[in-house]
Amino acid sequence: MLSPPDPQQKPIELTEIVYEPRPRGAAPRIRAVMTKVAENWGFLPPGGRHLLHLSWRPVAGPEALPPIVRRLIDDEAPRMKVLPATLAEAWAELGAAGFPQLPAPAAPPAAPSG
Amino acid sequence: MGSSHPAPSVAGTVRGQRSPRARRSPRVPAWLASAWLASALFAAAAPVRSEDGGFDAAALAAFAAASGGVDAPRISAYRGTVYDAPGGRILATLDGYQIARSFRGAAAEPDTWYVVRRAFLLYRAPGTGEVLAYYPDVRARTMPAPPLSIVRHRLRGDRVSSTALSGEKKEAGSSVACSRRRIRSRSRSN
Numbered sequence: 001m002l003s004p005p006d007p008q009q010k011p012i013e014l015t016e017i018v019y020e021p022r023p024r025g026a027a028p029r030i031r032a033v034m035t036k037v038a039e040n041w042g043f044l045p046p047g048g049r050h051l052l053h054l055s056w057r058p059v060a061g062p063e064a065l066p067p068i069v070r071r072l073i074d075d076e077a078p079r080m081k082v083l084p085a086t087l088a089e090a091w092a093e094l095g096a097a098g099f100p101q102l103p104a105p106a107a108p109p110a111a112p113s114g
Numbered sequence: 115m116g117s118s119h120p121a122p123s124v125a126g127t128v129r130g131q132r133s134p135r136a137r138r139s140p141r142v143p144a145w146l147a148s149a150w151l152a153s154a155l156f157a158a159a160a161p162v163r164s165e166d167g168g169f170d171a172a173a174l175a176a177f178a179a180a181s182g183g184v185d186a187p188r189i190s191a192y193r194g195t196v197y198d199a200p201g202g203r204i205l206a207t208l209d210g211y212q213i214a215r216s217f218r219g220a221a222a223e224p225d226t227w228y229v230v231r232r233a234f235l236l237y238r239a240p241g242t243g244e245v246l247a248y249y250p251d252v253r254a255r256t257m258p259a260p261p262l263s264i265v266r267h268r269l270r271g272d273r274v275s276s277t278a279l280s281g282e283k284k285e286a287g288s289s290v291a292c293s294r295r296r297i298r299s300r301s302r303s304n
Binding site for chain 2: 068093
């Protein structure tokens with residue numbers, strides 16, 4: 001088994017999120033479609049680009065997950081099942097007090113003259 | 115999680131659309147509903163164009179609440195497919211899990227929501243189901259604690275701007291290994 005060291009560090013080219021409200025109190029559906037550059041994905045063929053279609057839906061609980069996912073979480077990542085109770089606790093877990101100031105977006109290149 | 119990779123940037127859209135069930139009226143004749151359903155299915159198979167603007171505070175609140183539970187954490191199941199591009203060959207299928215909770219921003223941050231989440235991703239070979247990778251890879255002991263992500267969604271006019279910070283606090287020293295993502299969302303919601 002190969003595993004990328006940190007998939008969240010991968011450059012992402014495009015993320016599209018579709019939020020679909022549903023009637024009568026049913027949970028809305030969210031779909032995300034992402035295009036990612038492949039070079040850092042250790043388990044995928046190098047070169048080229050890969051397209052990831054990803055969707056997620058609310059479920060009643062862990063019992064609704066695929067058995068292999070549930071087993072891996074239970075056996076090897078039990079902390080995955082617990083979230084900080086407050087936003088302050090979440091920041092403390094990251095060791096941060098909030099979002100750092102991001103640099104302003106780069107200005108678009110000037111149009112060539114003449 | 116320390117990495118020399120530059121912080122990835124994400125640019126995309128957040129769109130809202132009513133589901134077919136939401137549009138369906140119970141007083142519509144069956145034949146008309148069937149015709150409408152057929153056209154809706156055809157439309158669903160076709161690419162949908164993004165639309166700019168139209169997002170408001172209520173839609174943002176609904177979106178944030180759908181991402182994570184407000185009163186208690188919400189669990190979601192991930193499903194996905196990784197394709198070769200160009201080509202379209204299926205390289206992996208993805209299953210996973212997310213636990214997330216949404217918090218409204220403080221009074222000083224109107225129309226701002228924070229989504230705190232942990233995600234578990236499992237990549238498998240198509241057909242055989244062999245495990246190719248999973249994240250976080252606790253078997254490799256490179257990540258003793260599952261990382262946490264905090265995503266901030268802010269309303270900017272009729273658009274949503276999202277920024278994400280994820281990682282884990284390092285026990286030794288004061289450095290924090292985090293990745294940062296900025297998501298510029300041009301959005302529309304019903």
